[in-house]
Amino acid sequence: MKRFFAIVLLMVLTALGLTAWRSWAWWSWASAPVDPTDSWANAAETDRVQVEIPQGTPSQQIGQELADAGLIRSTTAWKLWTRWQTFQDDSGGYQAGTYALSPEQPLTAIAAKIWTGDVVELSFTIPEGWNREQIAALLERQGLVSSLAFLAATEQIPTANYPWLPSGLPHLEGFLYPDTYQVPEGEIDTETVIRLMLDRFEQIALPLYQASNQAQNRYSLLQWVTLASIVEREAVVAEERDEIASVFARRLQEGIPLGADPTVEYGLGIEQTPDQPLTLDQVRTPNPYNTYINAGLPPTPIANAGLASLEASLNPAPTEFLYFVARYDGTHVFSRTLTEHELAQATIRDQVELQPVE
Known part of the structure; x- marks a missing residue:
């Protein structure tokens, strides 16, 4: 009888050992440490x-x-x-x-x-200073959403979810925060993209405005974002951003038209280049965004400004300059008087005309 029980015990122990070995083998095989040189670790997408x-x-x-x-x-x-x-x-x-x-x-x-x-996540980057049309074109090029659908969605103002949005907005230009975004694949649509951008504006830009001294803050939220959008489009060189914001602030305070080319371009739906600068007829064409004709700020932002331009525009420092004119390398000549300004314009114009034709 003892021999019988010994045989049974041996069989049970053998079976348990085999089961344990199989489980260990499965686990060891499945959970082997990863070698960074393995092909899967470096596999292309x-x-x-x-x-x-x-x-x-x-x-x-x-x-x-x-x-x-x-x-x-x-x-x-x-x-x-x-x-x-x-x-x-x-x-x-x-x-x-x-x-x-x-x-x-x-x-x-x-x-x-x-x-x-x-x-899997999809990533897209919206550069600072882009407008709605440029954003829409990028999203469509990357196969994310339809350009037309995006533009139509930006004309639906979600004040229920974002009660801080200014009333009467015709579209969300200026509040679509430029940044890099990641979205899980399969979950992206126009509403998701717009929500991400408004959320980012709410997280980064809005607290700047709310934390500023409201007694000293000279702008409404819409005015601030509009001014920042013009500064963003004008300030090609970062070192000039604060001075440009200050010149615009002084001109607004003194009731002098801003005379900003980017506002004319936005109103006409064009973009000037060194080869095709704005013409006198275009500058004289009436529209609500023409800041050569109309004093004050245009009715809405003309682009979506980044953090640096928003900060520079919130409470610009006083400046001795009242004018600036752009060189064709992105920098500007700042002037105190109209005479200095006209001389700077003539000098830049002569330099361009003297450039050799290639």
Whole structure:
């Protein structure tokens, strides 16, 4: 009888050992440390497979779909990892979304990516000083959203979600904060893009205005953003930004038209170049944005200013200058009097005319 029990015990221990060895083998194979020289770690995006996991997909189904896609070799190892991860983090779970995965990745790396929601993200950058049309064209070029749909959406003013937006805005020009944005793939649409930009304005720009001394602040929110947009378009050289803002502030205070070329360009929907500068007829063409004809600020911003121009325009320092004229290298000549200004204009014009023709 003792011999019989010894044989049974030996068989049980052998079976348990074999099971433990198999589990250890599966785990060791699935969770082998990553060598940074491995091909999967340096794989190009084109070598990766995009997998879409809908909301509410069971973990077992996720494992089967990964196996069917050739991304993992064992659904059993997937189940073991899932049980262990759930034991470690019973409040977590696999996240829905689109993932870029490689068959060269260890099972644990793939599982961890889906557990933490490391989804594919689209990135786009809006440069400082761009207007709505330029932003719309970029988004369409990158295949993110339709240009026409974006422009139409910017004419819907979401004051319910952003009550600080000035009343009566015809569009969101000036409040679409220029920055780099990341959006999970599959979740991008015109409303999402606009919400991201308004959120960023609310987080970065709006506190500047709210924290300024309101008793000394000479501008409404709309006036501030409008002035900053003109400064942004004029200030090609960063070192001149504060002086340009100060000149504009002084001209506004004294009731002198700003005489800013970018406002004329915006009103006419054109962009001048060294080869095709604004003509006298264009400067004399009446429209609400022509700051050669109209004193004060135009009715809306003409672009979306960055932080530096917003800061420079909030409370500009006093200046002795009242005029400036642009050279064609992006810098400006600042003048105290109209006589100095006209002389600077003539000098720059003569220099351009003397340039050799290539």
